[in-house]
Amino acid sequence: LATIRDVAKEAGVSIAAVSFAINGTGTLSEETRKKILEAVGKLNYRPNASAKGLVSGKVNTIGLIMPKPGTDFFSFADNDILSGIGAVASKMGFNILLSWDQGKEESNALSLVREGMVRGLTFLLPSNDLDTYRTLNDMNFPFVLMSKPPEGSNCNWVDVDNMDAAYRATLSFIKAGHTRIGFVSPGPMEFLVSRERLAGYKWALLNHGLPYDESCVFEGIGNLESGRQAMQQFMALEERPTAVLAGANMLALGILEKCADAGLSCPLDVALITFDNSPLAMDYNLTAIEIPRGTIAREATNLLMKKISQPTRSEPESIIIPSEIVYRQTFTPSL
Amino acid sequence: LATIRDVAKEAGVSIAAVSFAINGTGTLSEETRKKILEAVGKLNYRPNASAKGLVSGKVNTIGLIMPKPGTDFFSFADNDILSGIGAVASKMGFNILLSWDQGKEESNALSLVREGMVRGLTFLLPSNDLDTYRTLNDMNFPFVLMSKPPEGSNCNWVDVDNMDAAYRATLSFIKAGHTRIGFVSPGPMEFLVSRERLAGYKWALLNHGLPYDESCVFEGIGNLESGRQAMQQFMALEERPTAVLAGANMLALGILEKCADAGLSCPLDVALITFDNSPLAMDYNLTAIEIPRGTIAREATNLLMKKISQPTRSEPESIIIPSEIVYRQTFTPSL
DNA sequence: CTGAAAGCGCTTACAG
DNA sequence: CTGAAAGCGCTTACAG
Numbered sequence: 001l002a003t004i005r006d007v008a009k010e011a012g013v014s015i016a017a018v019s020f021a022i023n024g025t026g027t028l029s030e031e032t033r034k035k036i037l038e039a040v041g042k043l044n045y046r047p048n049a050s051a052k053g054l055v056s057g058k059v060n061t062i063g064l065i066m067p068k069p070g071t072d073f074f075s076f077a078d079n080d081i082l083s084g085i086g087a088v089a090s091k092m093g094f095n096i097l098l099s100w101d102q103g104k105e106e107s108n109a110l111s112l113v114r115e116g117m118v119r120g121l122t123f124l125l126p127s128n129d130l131d132t133y134r135t136l137n138d139m140n141f142p143f144v145l146m147s148k149p150p151e152g153s154n155c156n157w158v159d160v161d162n163m164d165a166a167y168r169a170t171l172s173f174i175k176a177g178h179t180r181i182g183f184v185s186p187g188p189m190e191f192l193v194s195r196e197r198l199a200g201y202k203w204a205l206l207n208h209g210l211p212y213d214e215s216c217v218f219e220g221i222g223n224l225e226s227g228r229q230a231m232q233q234f235m236a237l238e239e240r241p242t243a244v245l246a247g248a249n250m251l252a253l254g255i256l257e258k259c260a261d262a263g264l265s266c267p268l269d270v271a272l273i274t275f276d277n278s279p280l281a282m283d284y285n286l287t288a289i290e291i292p293r294g295t296i297a298r299e300a301t302n303l304l305m306k307k308i309s310q311p312t313r314s315e316p317e318s319i320i321i322p323s324e325i326v327y328r329q330t331f332t333p334s335l
Numbered sequence: 336l337a338t339i340r341d342v343a344k345e346a347g348v349s350i351a352a353v354s355f356a357i358n359g360t361g362t363l364s365e366e367t368r369k370k371i372l373e374a375v376g377k378l379n380y381r382p383n384a385s386a387k388g389l390v391s392g393k394v395n396t397i398g399l400i401m402p403k404p405g406t407d408f409f410s411f412a413d414n415d416i417l418s419g420i421g422a423v424a425s426k427m428g429f430n431i432l433l434s435w436d437q438g439k440e441e442s443n444a445l446s447l448v449r450e451g452m453v454r455g456l457t458f459l460l461p462s463n464d465l466d467t468y469r470t471l472n473d474m475n476f477p478f479v480l481m482s483k484p485p486e487g488s489n490c491n492w493v494d495v496d497n498m499d500a501a502y503r504a505t506l507s508f509i510k511a512g513h514t515r516i517g518f519v520s521p522g523p524m525e526f527l528v529s530r531e532r533l534a535g536y537k538w539a540l541l542n543h544g545l546p547y548d549e550s551c552v553f554e555g556i557g558n559l560e561s562g563r564q565a566m567q568q569f570m571a572l573e574e575r576p577t578a579v580l581a582g583a584n585m586l587a588l589g590i591l592e593k594c595a596d597a598g599l600s601c602p603l604d605v606a607l608i609t610f611d612n613s614p615l616a617m618d619y620n621l622t623a624i625e626i627p628r629g630t631i632a633r634e635a636t637n638l639l640m641k642k643i644s645q646p647t648r649s650e651p652e653s654i655i656i657p658s659e660i661v662y663r664q665t666f667t668p669s670l
Numbered sequence: 671c672t673g674a675a676a677g678c679g680c681t682t683a684c685a686g
Numbered sequence: 687c688t689g690a691a692a693g694c695g696c697t698t699a700c701a702g
Contacts, residue, residue: 351688352689355688362688363688364688390694451695
């Protein structure tokens with residue numbers, strides 16, 4: 001691999017001149033610059049990243065911290081998220097380092113920071129271990145969560161408003177005349193996202209004079225069978241829901257299957273809105289709430305870049321990404 | 336951030352002693368070592384990665400090159416793949432740098448190499464641009480593909496044997512007495528994986544005296560609608576297939592839907608085997624060919640680690656990962 | 671407009 | 687068993 005010294009020799013100049021030419025700094029005659037750039041091209045020279053990092057004290061890498069393997073009751077390593085981060089990062093000349101939250105003594109994230117490997121951090125999911133965030137804040141090290149963090153953690157974050165989205169979907173049912181509405185959570189209630197969506201659902205009911213009935217709520221785990229079980233429970237009720245808000249696509253498909261088995265047609269007998277407008281929702285013509293993961297990822301990375309370029313400590317910021325309901329076959333509001 | 340000098344001062348020793356203590360090199364009295372390690376813990380010291388990289392000429396990072404965004408007619412950023420790579424890499428003390436194949440003038444992969452940011456490379460999909468591989472080979476730089484590369488490229492690679500898997504699935508149908516078997520490719524025929532699966536299917540037919548009939552073959556694009564269209568085509572035939580080999584889960588679901596609509600029962604009227612034993616296949620009780628992406632990723636990373644540790648040029652290696660058929664409701668071989 | 675020199679934080683021969 | 691010193695490949699004041 002060519003070094004700056006090789007280029008300098010090839011072009012017949014000092015290594016400082018090469019540095020100037022490459023970084024566009026200093027003052028160089030057009031002729032010298034051209035001569036140097038030619039040598040650079042000829043030798044396929046690229047400045048060594050370690051040397052640059054050492055001398056400048058800055059490294060052009062951001063870390064992406066994935067949840068501990070096994071936590072994934074949905075798939076987090078979403079293509080949209082990864083390429084969203086990648087698009088923004090590469091536009092700013094940054095690389096992405098992948099790492100996993102290990103729940104070990106010292107978090108991997110902190111190691112990367114202390115080794116000077118990263119200049120900022122994005123977290124896909126809030127860690128259970130809030131200590132990491134506290135330490136990062138103490139160091140004034142920039143980081144952004146791509147998910148709403150638990151109360152009291154002092155973080156930058158970007159996410160959709162899950163409560164609001166659930167509220168609006170439920171409201172949309174109510175406006176269409178539904179008075180008995182089922183809710184299936186996307187996962188266990190320990191997850192904030194489950195609690196927030198439930199809260200939005202509940203709030204819409206109470207706000208419009210409808211009773212909140214626990215038998216119309218099912219704690220899902222995001223798969224087909226769980227959706228079947230939910231609908232099973234709902235159909236066994238004396239007065240069954242005429243509309244269901246599902247927390248995940250697979251839940252929605254399980255619900256549809258049970259409906260079909262029972263001879264209930266959708267949307268006539270049971271209307272359905274599901275979270276997540278994924279390809280699956282499109283394929284199956286499901287009315288779906290768009291969770292724009294690519295946008296979340298891009299905005300989070302932009303926010304991180306902003307925090308990186310502000311060396312002085314600043315207040316944590318959060319960005320709420322709007323989420324739209326995409327109306328399809330399983331429910332359309334009456335006009 | 337603490338430097339080696341801070342630790343040396345804290346422990347009252349030279350910086351060389353600190354380096355010895357941390358790396359387990361040199362010779363140090365037990366007492367000195369203990370004193371140093373205490374200072375390290377107290378100051379939360381971690382050696383600066385840029386400095387280590389510069390002085391040793393080695394960096395503990397491997398690159399993962401993702402396909403150009405938009406190529407993904409399946410989802411490549413599979414959780415299993417990412418955590419498979421991550422598990423092996425972190426066991427060996429390596430980090431993972433994510434990058435995208437951009438189809439630009441100079442490939443991102445080569446930039447990373449020339450900047451000294453990575454010590455090895457894994458590619459999720461073969462690039463269209465074989466020049467990159469040639470250049471890497473010329474530099475004797477270690478890289479591994481997690482997918483069978485096109486003929487003539489001189490690469491290390493790890494993959495399942497798609498031709499063999501398709502052969503065995505087709506054979507399994509034939510042994511059960513099927514003589515008219517449909518094939519739906521996972522994607523366009525430009526993809527090697529599509530061609531190989533078709534070849535395996537064809538070979539099984541010809542090997543057992545069955546005619547190869549193009550009207551029983553459909554070029555799918557991996558989604559539900561494509562599966563519906565395939566089955567539509569098959570049902571319009573004078574003699575329709577009694578068994579179908581589907582290249583992707585969504586194709587299989589589309590096929591099942593069309594069968595149900597037409598009053599054909601599965602597996603009685605139409606038997607079905609699909610590629611990819613994903614959660615979807617489990618949820619829908621599909622007989623499926625397991626493509627163990629996690630295993631592919633782990634083996635590829637292990638192979639890369641081996642190549643990294645062998646400084647001398649060596650012959651390219653390939654590893655074939657076995658793939659099993661998981662029998663479920665949509666087809667079970669007669670005993 | 672251009673070059674010589676210091677220094678970033680480490681590791682590793684080399685002396686003692 | 688321990689320390690002083692050179693050097694990895696860059697950038698950036700500082701002279702000229």
